[in-house]
Amino acid sequence: xxxxxxxxxxxxxxxxxxxxxxxxxxxxxxxxxxxxxxxxxxxxxxxxxxxxxxxxxxxxxxxxxxxxxxxxxxxxxxxxxxxxxxxxxxxxxxxxxxxxxxxxxxxxx
Numbered sequence: 001x002x003x004x005x006x007x008x009x010x011x012x013x014x015x016x017x018x019x020x021x022x023x024x025x026x027x028x029x030x031x032x033x034x035x036x037x038x039x040x041x042x043x044x045x046x047x048x049x050x051x052x053x054x055x056x057x058x059x060x061x062x063x064x065x066x067x068x069x070x071x072x073x074x075x076x077x078x079x080x081x082x083x084x085x086x087x088x089x090x091x092x093x094x095x096x097x098x099x100x101x102x103x104x105x106x107x108x109x
């Protein structure tokens with residue numbers, strides 16, 4: 001599904017989420033004349049910070065469970081799933097970046 005098709009959805013939450021995607025930010029930066037590469041790089045760095053935050057939250061929940069401070073394991077389960085999904089996304093982005101880098105390095109000038 002193309003992310004651009006989400007702009008026609010009537011739900012404000014879905015439209016706002018679509019606007020927050022990297023593609024929308026790059027298009028907005030291109031319209032404003034900003035450097036697209038720096039925008040993409042800044043988005044990638046922000047995603048790394050978010051991933052690290054989710055992993056930190058998961059570790060904090062694990063400690064709370066181990067110390068007996070948490071009342072339920074549901075919060076730990078949610079934190080683990082968020083951290084896992086964020087890490088999988090980060091690894092996928094890294095793999096695509098490395099693939100593109102190798103392809104550029106193989107180009108003949």
